[in-house]
Amino acid sequence: MNDTGRGNAAVDLGSEFLGIKSPNPFWLASAPPTDKAYNVNRAFEAGWGGAVWKTLGEDPPIVNVSGPRYGAIHSNDRRVIGFINVELITDRPLATNLGEIRQIKRDWPDRALVVSVMLPMNRESWAKYVPMIEDTGADGLELNFGCPHGMSERGMGSAVGQVPEYIRQATAWCKAFARVPVIIKLTPNVTNILGPAKAAKDGGADAVSLINTLNSIMRVDYDTLSMYPNTDGMGSHGGYCGPAVKPIALHMVAEIARNQATKGLPISGIGGITDWRDAVDFLALGASNVQVCTAAMVYGFRIITDLTDGLSHFLRDKGMTRVADLVGRAVPSVTDWQYLNLNYVVKARIDQELCIKCGRCHIVCEDASHQAITNTVNGERRFEVIDKECVGCNLCVSVCPVADCITMERLTSGIDTRTGRAIVSEKADWTTHPNNPLRR
Amino acid sequence: MAGTQPDIAPGRLSAAEIERNFADLHPPLSKSAALIAADRCYFCFAAPCTTACPTGIDIPRFIQSIRSGDLEGAARTILSENIMGGMCARVCPTEVLCEQACVRDGHEDRPVDIGLLQRYATDPFLGSGTRLFERAAPTGKRVAVVGGGPAGLSCGHRLACLGHQVTILSRDGKLGGLNEYGIAAYKTVDDFAQREVNYILAIGGIEVRTSTNLGKELSLARLCRDYDAVFLAVGLAGVNKLDLESEDRPGVIDAVKYIAELRQAPDKSRLPVGRHIVVIGGGMTAIDVAVQSRKLGAEEVTIVYRRGKEQMGASGFEQDLAQSAGVRIRHWARPTRLLGDAHVTAVEFEYTRAGANGGLEGAGGIFTLPADVVFKAIGQELGWDELGSAAGILRTTRGRIAVDANRRTSLDNVWAGGDCVAGGRDLTVTAVQDGKLAAEAINRYLTAGG
Numbered sequence: 013m014n015d016t017g018r019g020n021a022a023v024d025l026g027s028e029f030l031g032i033k034s035p036n037p038f039w040l041a042s043a044p045p046t047d048k049a050y051n052v053n054r055a056f057e058a059g060w061g062g063a064v065w066k067t068l069g070e071d072p073p074i075v076n077v078s079g080p081r082y083g084a085i086h087s088n089d090r091r092v093i094g095f096i097n098v099e100l101i102t103d104r105p106l107a108t109n110l111g112e113i114r115q116i117k118r119d120w121p122d123r124a125l126v127v128s129v130m131l132p133m134n135r136e137s138w139a140k141y142v143p144m145i146e147d148t149g150a151d152g153l154e155l156n157f158g159c160p161h162g163m164s165e166r167g168m169g170s171a172v173g174q175v176p177e178y179i180r181q182a183t184a185w186c187k188a189f190a191r192v193p194v195i196i197k198l199t200p201n202v203t204n205i206l207g208p209a210k211a212a213k214d215g216g217a218d219a220v221s222l223i224n225t226l227n228s229i230m231r232v233d234y235d236t237l238s239m240y241p242n243t244d245g246m247g248s249h250g251g252y253c254g255p256a257v258k259p260i261a262l263h264m265v266a267e268i269a270r271n272q273a274t275k276g277l278p279i280s281g282i283g284g285i286t287d288w289r290d291a292v293d294f295l296a297l298g299a300s301n302v303q304v305c306t307a308a309m310v311y312g313f314r315i316i317t318d319l320t321d322g323l324s325h326f327l328r329d330k331g332m333t334r335v336a337d338l339v340g341r342a343v344p345s346v347t348d349w350q351y352l353n354l355n356y357v358v359k360a361r362i363d364q365e366l367c368i369k370c371g372r373c374h375i376v377c378e379d380a381s382h383q384a385i386t387n388t389v390n391g392e393r394r395f396e397v398i399d400k401e402c403v404g405c406n407l408c409v410s411v412c413p414v415a416d417c418i419t420m421e422r423l424t425s426g427i428d429t430r431t432g433r434a435i436v437s438e439k440a441d442w443t444t445h446p447n448n449p450l451r452r
Numbered sequence: 453m454a455g456t457q458p459d460i461a462p463g464r465l466s467a468a469e470i471e472r473n474f475a476d477l478h479p480p481l482s483k484s485a486a487l488i489a490a491d492r493c494y495f496c497f498a499a500p501c502t503t504a505c506p507t508g509i510d511i512p513r514f515i516q517s518i519r520s521g522d523l524e525g526a527a528r529t530i531l532s533e534n535i536m537g538g539m540c541a542r543v544c545p546t547e548v549l550c551e552q553a554c555v556r557d558g559h560e561d562r563p564v565d566i567g568l569l570q571r572y573a574t575d576p577f578l579g580s581g582t583r584l585f586e587r588a589a590p591t592g593k594r595v596a597v598v599g600g601g602p603a604g605l606s607c608g609h610r611l612a613c614l615g616h617q618v619t620i621l622s623r624d625g626k627l628g629g630l631n632e633y634g635i636a637a638y639k640t641v642d643d644f645a646q647r648e649v650n651y652i653l654a655i656g657g658i659e660v661r662t663s664t665n666l667g668k669e670l671s672l673a674r675l676c677r678d679y680d681a682v683f684l685a686v687g688l689a690g691v692n693k694l695d696l697e698s699e700d701r702p703g704v705i706d707a708v709k710y711i712a713e714l715r716q717a718p719d720k721s722r723l724p725v726g727r728h729i730v731v732i733g734g735g736m737t738a739i740d741v742a743v744q745s746r747k748l749g750a751e752e753v754t755i756v757y758r759r760g761k762e763q764m765g766a767s768g769f770e771q772d773l774a775q776s777a778g779v780r781i782r783h784w785a786r787p788t789r790l791l792g793d794a795h796v797t798a799v800e801f802e803y804t805r806a807g808a809n810g811g812l813e814g815a816g817g818i819f820t821l822p823a824d825v826v827f828k829a830i831g832q833e834l835g836w837d838e839l840g841s842a843a844g845i846l847r848t849t850r851g852r853i854a855v856d857a858n859r860r861t862s863l864d865n866v867w868a869g870g871d872c873v874a875g876g877r878d879l880t881v882t883a884v885q886d887g888k889l890a891a892e893a894i895n896r897y898l899t900a901g902g
Contacts, residue, residue, distance in 0.1 A: 087491065088487040088490060088491035088519055089491055090484070368555040368556075368558055368559040369496075369555055370494045370496040370497070371497025371499075372496065372497060374497050387497065387498065393498075393500070413494050413559075414559065
């Protein structure tokens with residue numbers, strides 16, 4: 013055991029994604045932290061495994077607003093929970109970026125350096141720019157079909173990512189001129205992520221990365237009653253990211269990982285990763301590596317130490333030696349609702365030793381669920397589960413402020429007093445349920 | 453030591469040192485500190501803190517309002533149950549009330565800072581001119597409130613809100629009672645007591661007559677005739693005696709009187725302070741006079757209490773506060789003799805212990821503490837002479853006015869509350885509750901059938 017948290021010989025965080033090697037699976041996502049050599053240099057000094065350079069476009073470069081580009085949802089202690097931006101792709105000349113990319117790759121040969129690209133929907137653009145970018149020595153390309161603001165109004169970014177045929181076509185153009193691996197970055201602003209993922213695969217993509225940001229408005233200004241943040245009184249929707257979007261990203265990653273048509277397509281997971289546990293979520297649900305932006309923007313590059321330390325300790329504790337051992341481990345546990353075992357019965361159990369008697373479980377069960385938790389027992393303030401009413405919904409667990417105070421206990425024998433039915437070990441799901449008009 | 457001159461002098465510390473010593477005991481929360489403190493509230497169901505609050509403030513509700521940035525909502529929630537929510541935020545022994553009940557206290561040994569949050573919510577509304585309450589239409593009923601302390605002001609405000617015409621009759625020159633004359637100065641800085649009084653009176657419909665004494669200018673019988681109802685909130689004007697020989701000699705001082713002088717002193721550095729001070733008692737008054745003596749520059753201050761730490765009326769927090777101010781607390785000893793020719797110079801104590809039946813008994817052995825000043829802080833009594841003729845006609849329990857659950861006395865149109873009634877806890881917050889309950893009961897009495 014190594015309690016310094018570093019240099020554990022048993023675990024190798026080394027990562028290989030599409031043949032692109034990096035000392036760990038943590039890349040900085042294409043975003044403001046990867047806009048310039050200065051930042052990327054600092055990131056690599058801090059220990060980041062790789063970086064996806066902020067999206068390059070055609071010359072002349074776009075311009076950004078000089079007003080606010082960011083906004084946040086805070087907790088009361090000002091933790092950033094959700095984050096919004098209206099920044100566009102790089103606003104620096106292409107030649108400047110290409111020169112810096114070339115230099116960084118030369119200075120940091122062991123790090124992954126992928127370049128994000130956004131080009132119009134014509135073959136000539138891809139023919140012209142892809143070779144120029146490859147010439148820097150970059151390890152790969154990531155096509156930005158995700159950016160949902162500004163660029164999408166010009167027919168790029170998510171305007172491409174929302175139309176599977178455009179994805180397939182642009183991917184195919186890029187692949188025609190690219191020798192390095194091509195990753196397609198997907199927008200979550202779609203009803204079903206499988207269409208875009210399949211289109212990327214059909215276009216010849218080597219991998220997909222997701223999610224990009226979500227269409228969003230942060231809030232209004234309570235004094236002026238105009239949109240906030242705004243530029244001179246007017247605002248346009250931005251892209252939402254940060255810890256709050258992680259569950260959306262995990263779902264989309266898992267869908268691609270488990271669906272027959274897209275299964276096996278390598279995934280770079282993105283969306284709200286802040287600490288190593290978030291990375292475990294993405295890896296276990298099918299991502300082969302992860303990308304981080306918001307956490308670095310909120311805390312700086314130094315968060316990489318927790319990401320690498322925590323992940324290597326976790327892998328060690330699980331008896332794993334490589335990141336690949338973890339990848340996809342939770343995917344088989346993801347299914348459709350119709351296959352959930354309806355004979356599986358749990359009841360909430362409140363540990364009276366841990367209970368602090370705040371009563372939150374009672375009031376939410378009373379108001380919003382099944383009236384299955386007492387508030388008084390024999391005249392005493394006491395919270396106990398009434399098995400006869402408990403549907404095992406997990407609401408009490410979700411609101412309890414004390415970790416592990418309320419748990420769900422599986423009934424393995426006897427009768428479920430709520431339904432009056434015997435507990436059986438055989439599984440049974442909706443597909444065969446008598447109430448299902450379409451049952452087999 | 454007998455025969456030496458007592459060492460009592462003003463200005464033991466510089467005015468600047470004294471000002472520092474008497475600064476706010478608990479400085480107010482900043483906005484960000486308040487939001488973080490508010491975030492710790494679990495918004496409990498049937499919250500134990502609210503149950504523990506003598507005035508029943510819906511604490512999770514006002515904290516939720518702080519979280520959401522609705523300070524007016526927070527202040528309204530607090531002040532509608534406790535019009536002295538500002539003072540109570542400063543002086544309540546929260547460590548034995550709401551904060552002791554906070555589930556966080558059991559969970560992580562650190563309750564939500566309810567007192568500080570209450571202050572954060574109420575401070576902006578005192579002196580702001582924002583009126584949170586409006587008077588109901590005049591009822592034409594007149595109520596006399598005898599006493600201008602927390603109970604009287606609470607009762608008067610509630611009655612005025614309900615449309616009745618109130619006359620507050622106070623024996624003191626200023627309203628506020630112990631808030632103005634009694635509470636330790638470092639708990640209520642910047643003339644807060646008077647600012648709160650002004651806020652309360654701003655509701656309108658309250659006439660104030662100061663320096664008016666029951667038993668002198670006033671009689672209860674007369675008040676009962678002249679007004680539709682009477683609320684007695686006269687506090688405890690009398691001081692218990694040590695029952696020692698020549699107890700009235702120079703240097704033996706009633707702690708309550710000294711604190712009142714201190715609170716009213718325009719310049720604390722001019723107050724005479726003893727070098728060696730002995731405080732006899734175990735309640736809040738003992739702590740307050742001891743700590744303030746240290747803050748004025750007394751060299752040695754010893755509180756002597758006849759029983760143990762657990763039996764002291766002062767909370768554990770207050771005892772710690774005294775000790776961190778350099779006050780020594782000695783338990784299980786009682787005074788037997790005051791030494792000195794004329795002016796006291798020392799006090800002789802005998803050790804005590806709890807007897808078999810729980811009573812106090814001598815444990816053998818004596819010790820002597822030098823004392824330039826001896827403060828008596830062994831509790832107060834009703835002061836029957838001031839109540840005058842009322843004494844004969846009001847029923848009492850253990851020396852205090854007997855009241856029912858609605859704070860009604862044995863007389864049909866007389867209610868009472870605060871320290872002068874039996875069964876109370878002698879706290880500002882319970883006095884406020886007494887006043888509130890009595891006002892509601894008086895309102896029911898005055899409006900029944902009318």
